[in-house]
Amino acid sequence: xxxxxxxxxxxxxxxxxxxxxxxxxxxxxxxxxxxxxxxxxxxxxxxxxxxxxxxxxxxxxxxxxxxxxxxxxxxxxxxxxxxxxxxxxxxxxxxxxxxxxxxxxxxxxxxxxxxxxxxxxxxxxxxxxxxxxxxxxxxxxxxxxxxxxxxxxxxxxxxxxxxxxxxxxxxxxxxxxxxxxxxxxxxxxxxxxxxxxxxxxxxxxxxxxxxxxxxxxxxxxxxxxxxxxxxxxxxxxxxxxxxxxxxxxxxxxxxxxx
Numbered sequence: 001x002x003x004x005x006x007x008x009x010x011x012x013x014x015x016x017x018x019x020x021x022x023x024x025x026x027x028x029x030x031x032x033x034x035x036x037x038x039x040x041x042x043x044x045x046x047x048x049x050x051x052x053x054x055x056x057x058x059x060x061x062x063x064x065x066x067x068x069x070x071x072x073x074x075x076x077x078x079x080x081x082x083x084x085x086x087x088x089x090x091x092x093x094x095x096x097x098x099x100x101x102x103x104x105x106x107x108x109x110x111x112x113x114x115x116x117x118x119x120x121x122x123x124x125x126x127x128x129x130x131x132x133x134x135x136x137x138x139x140x141x142x143x144x145x146x147x148x149x150x151x152x153x154x155x156x157x158x159x160x161x162x163x164x165x166x167x168x169x170x171x172x173x174x175x176x177x178x179x180x181x182x183x184x185x186x187x188x189x190x191x192x193x194x195x196x197x198x199x200x201x202x203x204x205x206x207x208x209x210x211x212x213x214x215x216x217x218x219x220x221x222x223x224x225x226x227x228x229x230x231x232x233x234x235x236x237x238x239x240x241x242x243x244x245x246x247x248x249x250x251x252x253x254x255x256x257x258x
Contacts, residue, residue, distance in 0.1 A: 039082075040069060040078075040083060041086060041091070043069055043073075044069070044092070047062075047231075050228060050230050050231045051064070051231065052228055052231070056188070059119065059184060060115060060182070060185060061111035061114070061115045061182065063105050063106075063182065063188055065103060065106070065192075065235060066103075066106055067104075067238035068234040068235055070237070071234040071235075071238040072234075090109055092107065093112055093141070093180065094106055095143065095179070095181060096179055098171070098179075099189050099192075105182065107182060116129060116183050117129060117133075119183055119184065125164075125167045128163040128167070129164065129167050131160070132156075132164055132169060144178060144180065145170070145178055146176055147176040147177065148176075150178075164178075167183060168183030169181060188227075191226045195232050196232060196235055198224040199225060199229065199232045199236060200241060203216070209255040210253060211252070211253055212247075212250045213233065213250060213251045214250050216229065217229050217230070217233075237253075240256055241256055242256055
């Protein structure tokens with residue numbers, strides 16, 4: 001079988017050569033993640049496996065940042081298209097992250113529903129959240145909703161919208177509109193920002209602002225890196241905060257100019 005035609009899911013089963021977590025083999029050559037056959041769903045599942053569920057007592061659905069997918073392929077257009085297809089099929093939900101207007105989170109729909117409903121179990125808001133999932137999310141994949149649409153199209157009442165905000169399923173965007181939100185995700189956003197700053201700071205402290213990935217992974221992490229070094233490496237690469245430079249000794253991470 002031609003190695004370049006391997007799908008991501010097949011690549012994970014391959015023992016030799018070992019694939020690096022962010023798309024490069026140990027010898028610096030592009031792995032199957034970099035190929036045009038990128039399977040975005042499999043890439044998402046891989047990134048989900050890096051999410052530290054125990055850190056949040058398994059109360060949060062695994063959250064992936066859309067730009068993390070860009071760390072696994074050079075073809076961003078392909079990623080965008082496949083993400084859009086998964087969203088249209090109802091397999092994933094996309095959220096605008098409040099800490100950065102350019103950052104979007106991706107969560108598998110079933111994971112999102114399961115965690116949100118579990119959090120509302122026994123609460124007065126449970127029925128309203130279930131109604132929201134059965135009506136709004138079943139037929140609409142928008143990132144935000146205005147009051148007119150909620151009242152007239154989806155037949156929610158004012159007090160039900162208030163309950164959705166209270167449950168964390170919606171968060172205020174501006175007067176009369178709300179973002180679709182991930183309940184109890186504030187701690188995740190805090191850990192992401194502080195971890196990103198900490199890992200980037202480690203690289204900046206090195207000579208020439210660069211470090212081999214394997215060396216960075218081998219370092220003892222500070223308490224600020226709660227989401228795990230692999231998760232943060234995908235974040236830094238996808239957000240173009242560091243450049244990936246293949247070398248004969250492995251992939252070099254260098255702080256991006258500007």
